[in-house]
Amino acid sequence: MALIVLADSAGDVFLTRGMKQVGEIATLNPRALLAIGKKTLLNRSFLAGIFFMAVTFFSFLTVLSLADLSLVFPAKSMVYVASPLGAKWLLKETISSERWVGIVLVCLGVALVSIP
Amino acid sequence: MNDRGIARDRRPENRKGSTAARNSLKKTIAVLIPAVFAQAAGNVFLSMKMKEIGSAHFLALLGRALESPALWIGTALLIVSFILFAAALSWADLSLVVPAVSIEVVVNVIFADYFLQEVISLTRWMGVVLISAGIILVLRSERQKAARATEEILRSEDR
Numbered sequence: 001m002a003l004i005v006l007a008d009s010a011g012d013v014f015l016t017r018g019m020k021q022v023g024e025i026a027t028l029n030p031r032a033l034l035a036i037g038k039k040t041l042l043n044r045s046f047l048a049g050i051f052f053m054a055v056t057f058f059s060f061l062t063v064l065s066l067a068d069l070s071l072v073f074p075a076k077s078m079v080y081v082a083s084p085l086g087a088k089w090l091l092k093e094t095i096s097s098e099r100w101v102g103i104v105l106v107c108l109g110v111a112l113v114s115i116p
Numbered sequence: 117m118n119d120r121g122i123a124r125d126r127r128p129e130n131r132k133g134s135t136a137a138r139n140s141l142k143k144t145i146a147v148l149i150p151a152v153f154a155q156a157a158g159n160v161f162l163s164m165k166m167k168e169i170g171s172a173h174f175l176a177l178l179g180r181a182l183e184s185p186a187l188w189i190g191t192a193l194l195i196v197s198f199i200l201f202a203a204a205l206s207w208a209d210l211s212l213v214v215p216a217v218s219i220e221v222v223v224n225v226i227f228a229d230y231f232l233q234e235v236i237s238l239t240r241w242m243g244v245v246l247i248s249a250g251i252i253l254v255l256r257s258e259r260q261k262a263a264r265a266t267e268e269i270l271r272s273e274d275r
Contacts, residue, residue: 012214015202015205016210016213019202019203019206020205022206023206024206024207025206040202046202079214083214086210087209088211091210093209093210093211094261095211096257096260096261099211099212099215099253099254099257099258101253102215102251102252102254102257103214103250104250105246105247105249105250106215106218106246106254107250108246108250109218109243109244109245109246109248109250110218110221110243110247111243112242112246113221113239113243113247115239115243
């Protein structure tokens, strides 16, 4: 379960780092978008993000066969706190206290929704 | 230059700075809304079809799944949603995007209620309310952050 939350937020963090390296997408020109897509698929951080998402998916399937659904789904909501923590520590994003309150509310809400 | 002259000089800069920040938030929201709806619609397609197929052996299930257009549409929608999510991350903070896309949980509940006729418990609706409140706070924090950034630019111009 901890692995899922860790892998999921690691996926988010790497994906963000990759996309920030690719640079802001500020065009709708199809040819330019294609070039951005190619650059993205060659970006190591982006690929690491995809890898962690795959790890998340398969460990999620494994956990589903081991544990009770009513435990797994609410626990997954921890990602909503773990990803911003990763963003703060690894991506050096500044997160105001108001935003933290919002993030915690979202996390609690997702946990409530996922109780079967 | 007198004081009023400086004040007049500053105003257009002020407007430009905050407009840029506000436009960035608008762009983020404009990209994330279709991402969320594509994700939710994708999930409806997938779960509609999977329930129809029912529980079977994994491989048999996979074989039948590949023949079904609903599953292909569902998967395509999920891929579109992922691309839009990644695009938003190319300019926006992760700590903004992650809570913002949690609206997908709300949309999923509403879609499940409406299209799949699932019974939604009171606890779930309470969760929906908490998520919505959380998202409002996060969006507000982004607007304040933009305002603060503008202020900082002005202050550095004063020096």
